[in-house]
Every structure is written in structure tokens, then in C-alpha cells.
Amino acid sequence: MQTLHEAAGGDRGLRRLAAAWHRRVMADEVVSHAFSHGFHPRHGERLAAYWSEALGGPATYSETMGDETSVVRMHSGNGEHQEMNRRAIACFDQALTDVGLIEDGPLRQVLHNYFAWATTTTMSRYHDSADDVPNGLRIPRWSWDGLQD
DSSP: OOOHHHHHHHHHHHHHHHHHHHHHHHHSSSGGGGTOOHHHHHHHHHHHHHHHHHHOOOOOEEEEETOOHHHHHHOOSSSSOOOOOHHHHHHHHHHHHTTTTTTTOOHHHHHHHHHHHHHHHTTTTTTGGGGGGGGOOOOOOOEETOOOO
């Protein structure tokens, strides 16, 4: 069976999706606030590598860019932000359309489920302080059946 990484077009497809999502969030008056203090100049490439690894592709992110602990820490200590999460997920859904994933396709639904889960759980778990994030976290893996153990 094809991995989600492969079904989404591999590294190239996920770079396109990351770029489309980034364009959408930068245009959103609420979500863009998360980027108001700056972001890595290769944000899209790094995001795509992270998603690739999470969706069954190569471990490029973990091997060359960071680990889950560093990613979660970047997203922590900002208080609760449910509206921002909701809008970030909506931007992701719009980005899926931007890259041509059809509305009723199974890949689109699984990718939506992954992004919504990651946004509202792992990336939102430590809203009080980044210091609360434990060391040694591994990038969660997602498949057609959802979160993998």
C-alpha cells in the first residue's frame, strides 16, 4: 500500500502543500500573528520535511533539522489559541484545494485529520511554557488508519 507521503506527491508534493499553506496563513489576520516575530528562512522546506517524515517518508527532518521536542517547543508557551488553531486548519484545507486535492478524496480527508490532530494536540499541549515540553519526543507517524503507535 502506498504511504501518505507517496500519495501526497512525495517530497515535491508536500513542498507544494507547505508553500500553499504558508501563503494562506500569512494572508489570515489571526494565524499570521504566529509568524509576526519572524520565522526560519527555509520554513516551507522544513515544514515539508517534517510532514514527509510524519506521513511515512524519509526521516530527513529528524536527521538534519531537529526533533519533535524542538518543533513542539517552537509552538509552545503562547497560551491557548483555539481560534488560531481553527483558522490554521481551515487554511490547511484551503491549501489542499490549492494543490489540487479533490474535496471528497480519501487522501484529502486523511491529511485533514492528520493536520487537525497535530494542531490541536501535540502543537497545543504545552500552552503555558515551552519549558514544559519533555526531551526526547519523536515525530508522530500517521498512516491511512490514523496515528501509529
